[in-house]
Amino acid sequence: MNFLFLSWLVLGLGACAAALPWRSARITALLGGGSAVLGCVSGLIAVGQGLVAERAATFSLPWSMPGGSFSLRLDGLSAFFLLPLFIVGLVGALYGTEYMQKEKACLHWSWYNLLLVSMAMVVTAANGLLFLFAWECMSLTSFFLVITEYNKSEVVAAGWIYLLATHLGAACLFAFFLSAGAFCGSLDFASFQHLNKLTGPVVSVLFLLLLAGFGSKAGIFPLHVWLPDAHPAAPSHVSALMSGVMVKTAIYGLLRMCSFFTASPVWWGGLLMAIGITGALFGIAMAAMQSDVKRSLAYSTVENVGIILLALGFWMQSRAAGQHVVAALALAGGLIHLLNHALFKSLLFLGAGSLMHGSDSRDLNRMGGLMCRMPVTGLMIVCGGMAISALPPFNGLVGEWFIYRALLESGAALSGLGGFFPVMLVGCLALVGGLVLIVMTRIIGIALTGVPRSPEAAEAHEAGWPMRSAMIVLALLCLAGGLLPIQLLRVAGRAAVLLDPESAQLFAGQVITPWWLGIMAFLLIGALLAAFSFNRWRQGRGTVAAASTWGCGFAFPSNRMTYSAESYSELAQSGMFCSCLTPKSKDGRTIGFFPIRRFFVFTAPDPVLEKFFKPLFQRLADYCRRCCRLQSGNLHIYLLYVFCTTILLLFWVGQR
Amino acid sequence: MRITILQLFLHLLLLFGFSPLLSGVIGKTKALFTGRVGPPFLQLYFDIWKLFGKGMVISRTTTWIFRAGPVVGLAVPLLAGLLIPFGPVGAPISFSGDLIFFVYLFALSRFFTACAALDTGSSFEGMGAVREVTFSCLAEPTVFFVFIVLARLSGSFSLDAMFGQTLAASWHTAAPSLLLILVCLFIVTLVENCRIPFDDPTTHLELTMIHEVMVLDHSGPDFGMILYGAAMKLFVFGALVVRLFLPGTTGNMALDILLFIGGILFMAVVVGVIESVMARLRLLRIPQLLVGASLLSFFSLILLLR
Numbered sequence: 001m002n003f004l005f006l007s008w009l010v011l012g013l014g015a016c017a018a019a020l021p022w023r024s025a026r027i028t029a030l031l032g033g034g035s036a037v038l039g040c041v042s043g044l045i046a047v048g049q050g051l052v053a054e055r056a057a058t059f060s061l062p063w064s065m066p067g068g069s070f071s072l073r074l075d076g077l078s079a080f081f082l083l084p085l086f087i088v089g090l091v092g093a094l095y096g097t098e099y100m101q102k103e104k105a106c107l108h109w110s111w112y113n114l115l116l117v118s119m120a121m122v123v124t125a126a127n128g129l130l131f132l133f134a135w136e137c138m139s140l141t142s143f144f145l146v147i148t149e150y151n152k153s154e155v156v157a158a159g160w161i162y163l164l165a166t167h168l169g170a171a172c173l174f175a176f177f178l179s180a181g182a183f184c185g186s187l188d189f190a191s192f193q194h195l196n197k198l199t200g201p202v203v204s205v206l207f208l209l210l211l212a213g214f215g216s217k218a219g220i221f222p223l224h225v226w227l228p229d230a231h232p233a234a235p236s237h238v239s240a241l242m243s244g245v246m247v248k249t250a251i252y253g254l255l256r257m258c259s260f261f262t263a264s265p266v267w268w269g270g271l272l273m274a275i276g277i278t279g280a281l282f283g284i285a286m287a288a289m290q291s292d293v294k295r296s297l298a299y300s301t302v303e304n305v306g307i308i309l310l311a312l313g314f315w316m317q318s319r320a321a322g323q324h325v326v327a328a329l330a331l332a333g334g335l336i337h338l339l340n341h342a343l344f345k346s347l348l349f350l351g352a353g354s355l356m357h358g359s360d361s362r363d364l365n366r367m368g369g370l371m372c373r374m375p376v377t378g379l380m381i382v383c384g385g386m387a388i389s390a391l392p393p394f395n396g397l398v399g400e401w402f403i404y405r406a407l408l409e410s411g412a413a414l415s416g417l418g419g420f421f422p423v424m425l426v427g428c429l430a431l432v433g434g435l436v437l438i439v440m441t442r443i444i445g446i447a448l449t450g451v452p453r454s455p456e457a458a459e460a461h462e463a464g465w466p467m468r469s470a471m472i473v474l475a476l477l478c479l480a481g482g483l484l485p486i487q488l489l490r491v492a493g494r495a496a497v498l499l500d501p502e503s504a505q506l507f508a509g510q511v512i513t514p515w516w517l518g519i520m521a522f523l524l525i526g527a528l529l530a531a532f533s534f535n536r537w538r539q540g541r542g543t544v545a546a547a548s549t550w551g552c553g554f555a556f557p558s559n560r561m562t563y564s565a566e567s568y569s570e571l572a573q574s575g576m577f578c579s580c581l582t583p584k585s586k587d588g589r590t591i592g593f594f595p596i597r598r599f600f601v602f603t604a605p606d607p608v609l610e611k612f613f614k615p616l617f618q619r620l621a622d623y624c625r626r627c628c629r630l631q632s633g634n635l636h637i638y639l640l641y642v643f644c645t646t647i648l649l650l651f652w653v654g655q656r
Numbered sequence: 657m658r659i660t661i662l663q664l665f666l667h668l669l670l671l672f673g674f675s676p677l678l679s680g681v682i683g684k685t686k687a688l689f690t691g692r693v694g695p696p697f698l699q700l701y702f703d704i705w706k707l708f709g710k711g712m713v714i715s716r717t718t719t720w721i722f723r724a725g726p727v728v729g730l731a732v733p734l735l736a737g738l739l740i741p742f743g744p745v746g747a748p749i750s751f752s753g754d755l756i757f758f759v760y761l762f763a764l765s766r767f768f769t770a771c772a773a774l775d776t777g778s779s780f781e782g783m784g785a786v787r788e789v790t791f792s793c794l795a796e797p798t799v800f801f802v803f804i805v806l807a808r809l810s811g812s813f814s815l816d817a818m819f820g821q822t823l824a825a826s827w828h829t830a831a832p833s834l835l836l837i838l839v840c841l842f843i844v845t846l847v848e849n850c851r852i853p854f855d856d857p858t859t860h861l862e863l864t865m866i867h868e869v870m871v872l873d874h875s876g877p878d879f880g881m882i883l884y885g886a887a888m889k890l891f892v893f894g895a896l897v898v899r900l901f902l903p904g905t906t907g908n909m910a911l912d913i914l915l916f917i918g919g920i921l922f923m924a925v926v927v928g929v930i931e932s933v934m935a936r937l938r939l940l941r942i943p944q945l946l947v948g949a950s951l952l953s954f955f956s957l958i959l960l961l962r
Contacts, residue, residue: 368777369717369777371719371720371721371775372719375719378719382721382771385767386764386767389763389767390760390763391760391763391764391767392757392760392761392764397756397757397760400756400760401753401756401757404753404756405752405753405756405813408753408755408756408803408804408807408813409813411804411808412804412807412808412811412813415960415961415962416961416962419961420958420961423801423804423954423957423961426797426800426801426804427797427800427801427950427954428797430759430796430797430799430800431793431794431796431797433760433763433796434763434789434792434793434794434796435793437763437766437767437770437789437793438789438790438793440767441767441770441771441774441785441789444721444771444774445770445771445773445774445775445782445785446774448721449717449718449719449721449722449771449774449775449777450717450774450775450776450777451717451777515751516751516753516754517753517757520735520749520754520757523735523749524731524735524761524764527731527732527734527735528727528728528731530731531726531727531728531730531731531734531881532727534730534881535723535726535727535877535878535881538708538709538876538877538880539712539876539877543711543712544711544712544713544714545711545712545713545714546713546714546715546716547713547714547715547716548715548716549715549716549717549776549777549778549781549873550715550776550778550780550872550873551778551780552780552862557777557778557779559777561779562777562778562779562782563774563779563782563783563785563786567782567786568782568785568786569786570786571786571787571790572786572790572793575790575940575943576790576793576794576943
């Protein structure tokens, strides 16, 4: 706990120091970034203590807020969520010191440090009011980080959508906490145990409030609309922090609150699973159609959150049904995938930022051939792409392996409808896995390999050492997770003890151990090395000549002839996706005998935003505009309003 | 321990020694149908041997990814071959949940083959990469459904046990399901190994190829490794089909191994016959056939679930 306070102190001092008007941006970056790095190191020590300690560390101070107390609690679940926070916060700060050099970064570092503090406070708060306070701080600081480039109109638009979505979610959370506090008599989490006694439809309403409130932050399926705009708009290390960690704080909230309802009905899990798999399929299908690399990664976050939700929902359902082995597998899968996603998605966002830095564009079609000019960034993106596609020997496979095993175990054991749904989900998950492969080979194949598609890409430059080392650290962690899956399970086990003690007992035993996955990862590396050395040995005899790519005898292909990002996903889109996802194209036809200059625009807007939320809010705005008549601008009328209101209030008081 | 080492030895022997023979048998069958003499049975051995001694020509646009494709393409079927039983010879490596690892191993090889193809910057190879990743994305649910059927029947989640002793007994109790998944697994074998009706390995037009077009720019030892890896992949998938088809044992190990080899050669003949009597499907039809196959495998699962 002391190290956590030290971390907050360092981060807070850094935030203040970075806010001062220093003469050069370098000093600001050094103060802000340096304090963030130091704070995260101190935070990581606290996490280590929290993961090792047998008992939860608590801390409490009186707070003058009515109903609030400044009480904190660092237990296994909190430590599990703090771990990715401080890892990604640390590498993000390192990355940012170089990334933000070009940009005008007034107050950037203050917001960054405060975001880290508020996220850590969200995860450790043990009082409803403190939680909401930290939650709001997190939303606001991340909003200011999203609109770092506030002179661009699309960035500001993305920021507003984000602010709106996050506050609509926060409204649900206020409703939940106030009603839970009213029932339990106190807003302290310790007294929330009484929620267990609630029965009837009230419980379901509370759960739906939680789902809407946290879901809007986590980007679960119909509430994800802010995510694909806001994550790309932010600077890349902030995108990494938001996509990798901030989204997970919402999952933390959901898990923490659901842990108070120990006897949850079966349909909660079913609902989470349905939302999860829909979101996974939708997210990855949309990711396959975006030509903006960061937008594609943001949609992939929607997909991964869907997978995590699917696993957690399956855990809830099987726990309610009393299948402890399946519940343990699903819980382990959900938690490990959550941790892994924080690592590889951050890695990919940092890599995407490095590509943008090098080629001056976010559009995949303006990159190309960057592997030659940015070898380290390229290698790191390949590593991240392998991890997110759940390919051995990286960590992504470990989480998915548990989720698949949970579904398979239950599908093979149950019969009738009980076995039907897990089996269906295995098929859907396999389809999602195949689509992830399309998305990742598309990003790697179009952006990194082939020929440069724009003059800027032809002159791209590699990132400096802070950006490179940040990516290398994350890639090594991803590889380590794949080679030592037992350690991942052990860390997840610390969080699982608090959520489901019965299943957590299985984490240590032989029943669900992923021991063999680690062995297989080592064997795979061995086989790859053997094949590689054989290749080198045979090549030693012959000569290696360089020539141009085979083009059926045409030796001068231009970069306009190669496969583009849209053409790469066209087959999947036309053959597999439903028609509501069809991207919009403008002016693609050429008619007439002689070639003329034409422009072809291809966009894939979010169908949920376009077809549901935009008309809904448009209609709301129309209704509200009618109320404008009340605002006449005449002072006398306003005084009349005040008078009438006072009279009405007097009547009301008199009635009581 | 000694048995495991013997199994490992036999696996490697069969995988390295016999896998290129299948291509020769397929070629001979097709030649027989068209009334030609055809290339000798050992043609692929000669080809691979020749390629391993040759120099290389590499496109100027390529990077290390291009060279990684063949390396992964050889290492993956090798490791995957160790996870499955070859007829009566049990798998040297087997653990609960290895079927998931098996599926994702092949995804790894697909990932690198597609990236290596795109590395050349050629539209043809991009086209091949798109088709490969899209079609196998549709084939993956089928593989899982087939494996779930077998897992239900055997009560185990390791490929060794799923394709193990219990299979013969399962044919008595759940023959319709097993027959359906045999068909599905055979379809998956054809699509994963790029055979007719999904892809024509001997076509001459780049526009219609899938697998061959992705490796257009590979040459010399790299190409030799790709051919060897593809042959091993066909052998691995063929071994699963044959094991499903011939689950019984005679009790005599040597006879069983001969039976297994005979079975896998017979499967090669069947593939050759299909390639002789059928044309390649139109590309638009391929997703429909694949979805049909996964529905079929799902149906076989429903037969068991009821």
